[in-house]
Amino acid sequence: MSEFAVELRDVVKTFATPEGGKLNAVDHVDMHIRQGEFFSMLGSSGCGKTTSLRMIAGFEWPTEGEVFIDGQPQGRKPPFQRPVNTVFQSYALFQHMTVAQNVAFGLEMDKVDVNEINRRVSEALAMVKLNGMEKRSPRQLSGGQQQRVALARALVKRPKVLLLDEPLGALDLKLRKEMQLELKALQQEVGITFVFVTHDQEEALTMSDRIAVMSRGKVLQIGAPVEIYERPNCKFVADFIGETNILTGQVRSVDGTHLKVYVPDLEAEVSAVAESQFQPGQPVHLSIRPEKIRLAEERSLNENCFAGNVIQSAYIGSDTRVKVKVGKIVLKVWEQNHISTLDPDAYFQQNEQTWATLFPENTLVLPFEEG
Amino acid sequence: MNPNRRSPFVNLMTILVYGFLYLPIIVLITFSFNASKTNITFQGVVSQVGPLKMQGSLVVQSPCGPFHWFCELGKNKDVLNAARNTLTIAVTSTIISALIGTMAALALQRYNFRLKPFSQLSLYIPIVIPEIVMGIGILTLFSQLFTFLNSALGLTGDARLALGIGTVILSHIAFSVPFVTLVVQARLQGFDQSFEEAAMDLGANELVTFWRVTLPMLLPGVLSGALMAFTLSLDDFVITFFTNGPGSTTLPIYVYGLLRRIITPQVNALSTVWILLIFSAVFLLQRLQSRQA
Ligand SMILES: Nc1ncnc2c1ncn2[C@@H]1O[C@H](COP(=O)(O)OP(=O)(O)O)[C@@H](O)[C@H]1O
Ligand SMILES: [Mg+2]
Numbered sequence: 115m116s117e118f119a120v121e122l123r124d125v126v127k128t129f130a131t132p133e134g135g136k137l138n139a140v141d142h143v144d145m146h147i148r149q150g151e152f153f154s155m156l157g158s159s160g161c162g163k164t165t166s167l168r169m170i171a172g173f174e175w176p177t178e179g180e181v182f183i184d185g186q187p188q189g190r191k192p193p194f195q196r197p198v199n200t201v202f203q204s205y206a207l208f209q210h211m212t213v214a215q216n217v218a219f220g221l222e223m224d225k226v227d228v229n230e231i232n233r234r235v236s237e238a239l240a241m242v243k244l245n246g247m248e249k250r251s252p253r254q255l256s257g258g259q260q261q262r263v264a265l266a267r268a269l270v271k272r273p274k275v276l277l278l279d280e281p282l283g284a285l286d287l288k289l290r291k292e293m294q295l296e297l298k299a300l301q302q303e304v305g306i307t308f309v310f311v312t313h314d315q316e317e318a319l320t321m322s323d324r325i326a327v328m329s330r331g332k333v334l335q336i337g338a339p340v341e342i343y344e345r346p347n348c349k350f351v352a353d354f355i356g357e358t359n360i361l362t363g364q365v366r367s368v369d370g371t372h373l374k375v376y377v378p379d380l381e382a383e384v385s386a387v388a389e390s391q392f393q394p395g396q397p398v399h400l401s402i403r404p405e406k407i408r409l410a411e412e413r414s415l416n417e418n419c420f421a422g423n424v425i426q427s428a429y430i431g432s433d434t435r436v437k438v439k440v441g442k443i444v445l446k447v448w449e450q451n452h453i454s455t456l457d458p459d460a461y462f463q464q465n466e467q468t469w470a471t472l473f474p475e476n477t478l479v480l481p482f483e484e485g
Numbered sequence: 486m487n488p489n490r491r492s493p494f495v496n497l498m499t500i501l502v503y504g505f506l507y508l509p510i511i512v513l514i515t516f517s518f519n520a521s522k523t524n525i526t527f528q529g530v531v532s533q534v535g536p537l538k539m540q541g542s543l544v545v546q547s548p549c550g551p552f553h554w555f556c557e558l559g560k561n562k563d564v565l566n567a568a569r570n571t572l573t574i575a576v577t578s579t580i581i582s583a584l585i586g587t588m589a590a591l592a593l594q595r596y597n598f599r600l601k602p603f604s605q606l607s608l609y610i611p612i613v614i615p616e617i618v619m620g621i622g623i624l625t626l627f628s629q630l631f632t633f634l635n636s637a638l639g640l641t642g643d644a645r646l647a648l649g650i651g652t653v654i655l656s657h658i659a660f661s662v663p664f665v666t667l668v669v670q671a672r673l674q675g676f677d678q679s680f681e682e683a684a685m686d687l688g689a690n691e692l693v694t695f696w697r698v699t700l701p702m703l704l705p706g707v708l709s710g711a712l713m714a715f716t717l718s719l720d721d722f723v724i725t726f727f728t729n730g731p732g733s734t735t736l737p738i739y740v741y742g743l744l745r746r747i748i749t750p751q752v753n754a755l756s757t758v759w760i761l762l763i764f765s766a767v768f769l770l771q772r773l774q775s776r777q778a
Contacts, residue, residue: 171682171686172685173682173685173686192685192690193682193685193686194685194686194687194688194689194690198686199686199687200682200683200686202679202682202683204677204679206677206679206680206682206683207683208680208683208684208698208701208702209702210701210702210704219684219687219689219697220687220688223687223688223689223693224688267687268686268687271687271688
């Protein structure tokens with residue numbers, strides 16, 4: 115057994131556009147998905163997630179590069195010869211078959227004997243809590259139930275890898291949250307590698323062991339949720355995952371991973387940390403998350419402390435979301451409401467003077483990007 | 486506004502439309518029980534059951550009672566023959582055109598080829614072209630082709646290719662295929678390709694996918710198309726008129742022949758049976774489809 119359940123090695127998929135041009139929907143992508151991992155592809159619509167997934171399933175063939183499943187190159191193998199199964203966004207349940215017939219379909223194709231089929235079908239339906247629904251038509255099920263049938267139908271074949279293309283996209287928010295946890299629990303229970311496609315970063319953070327952040331056909335960063343959130347490797351990832359404040363400046367001095375960056379909009383130097391190498395004089399971005407900035411009435415002793423003015427304050431229960439004008443920049447700051455009180459002075463008010471501290475270890479230096 | 490309350494105008498229109506559609510049929514059916522052989526006016530039904538008794542052109546008593554003309558019909562060898570021909574032609578041409586039409590619709594959906602726009606357009610030609618033109622066209626084609634083949638292959642006597650039930654079936658297929666194709670194409674519109682992908686993903690090869698998933702999902706469309714082809718074939722007169730030969734007379738052709746002599750209530754009886762058959766076929770199919778969909 116290979117260390118990796120699925121590998122995309124330098125995969126390119128080119129489509130002809132209707133205008134007669136060419137488009138790399140997937141552009142030199144490398145992904146190494148480990149056995150038993152819950153792996154997510156995350157990116158906004160059109161970034162090539164579905165195309166990548168379809169190349170693993172065998173619905174599309176790479177223009178360049180190779181897809182490996184369990185160490186085996188897949189070449190131009192059709193879908194029915196690959197040890198993977200897919201849960202489609204539209205579920206694609208066969209309307210002319212009952213729930214049980216839908217789930218049994220894949221096993222019939224494998225010529226499993228009838229008793230074994232019956233046993234495994236009821237097992238699979240029990241797993242997704244749909245026992246008793248065997249005789250129903252998919253039309254007589256709610257969206258969430260249909261989603262479970264699609265899941266059971268794919269899992270009953272015990273694939274090496276389960277591919278899921280935005281499977282929760284059609285569900286309402288509450289059901290979606292429930293299903294996220296259930297799906298994650300299910301994955302841990304069956305131990306099958308899940309490759310999960312979503313455009314919802316919160317969903318990806320909640321469920322995944324590792325996430326590949328994609329944009330315009332390229333993989334920008336692959337890592338655990340905590341790495342992606344705390345150590346984004348570029349402005350796009352920092353911006354896309356959660357919220358952040360981006361400042362732009364120029365490196366003044368480098369001392370190991372500690373940098374001093376001059377930010378013209380603050381007319382000041384900001385101390386920050388970097389994960390990669392930078393040279394003095396280089397233009398860079400700084401990223402700092404709103405919940406990691408501290409506001410105080412008094413100036414702190416920290417070097418990155420700037421005077422500001424609250425221009426907007428919104429109480430949202432757990433936090434107070436504040437916009438602070440510092441120099442020429444407006445910083446988003448989320449202050450947690452630690453203390454329960456009705457005293458308005460305990461919360462930030464508009465036009466209040468304040469001091470914002472950008473702790474250097476929370477301030478990340480990222481390569482400069484146009485736009 | 487209460488949706489159950491309709492204005493008198495709507496009611497009137499409804500009555501008029503239904504009357505216009507169904508009155509002729511009711512009259513036609515009524516006349517199939519007419520006691521009068523000349524069938525010019527309705528002279529009451531044959532009321533007595535017993536050995537046949539005539540009074541001028543009036544049937545007073547018949548072994549079948551009011552169903553006199555239906556019994557006569559049953560005894561008429563020519564009618565039975567024509568009915569058999571009609572059904573053979575309709576069933577055969579329906580099955581074949583349903584097959585070809587479905588495959589054509591699928592091909593037009595899936596593949597891109599150079600003549601695709603032309604192929605799509607050519608589907609409408611048999612529909613919009615006057616039937617008589619098509620009939621003459623097909624007749625010319627067959628007679629030219631047969632003359633050529635007969636001499637080229639040296640066929641003589643009974644072996645010679647000639648107009649008959651085969652040519653009628655071929656011509657019926659020719660005008661039925663576009664209807665099936667268009668109906669199936671309508672069904673294919675918005676047909677989500679992911680159903681087929683799901684089947685293949687679960688291990689079905691192309692053939693099994695077609696058989697187990699694509700076809701069952703298209704079936705309502707195929708059935709509607711086939712029903713259309715079937716009814717078109719059943720009551721086709723013009724094209725059949727040009728392409729039939731000895732021994733391949735169909736009911737419409739036969740009725741036309743009868744009309745040129747005298748209109749006995751037998752013709753009405755025949756029409757009544759025919760209408761009942763078609764109504765029950767349509768009804769059955771509707772039941773079948775509503776269960777499918
Ligand atoms: N069959 C196709 N033909 C042409 N272009 C395609 C095809 N499939 C996808 N694309 C294009 O490739 C890009 C990536 O699409 P997709 O993989 O579906 O993105 P995502 O799933 O991330 O939203 C899009 O710009 C889309 O328009
Ligand atoms: Mg997609």
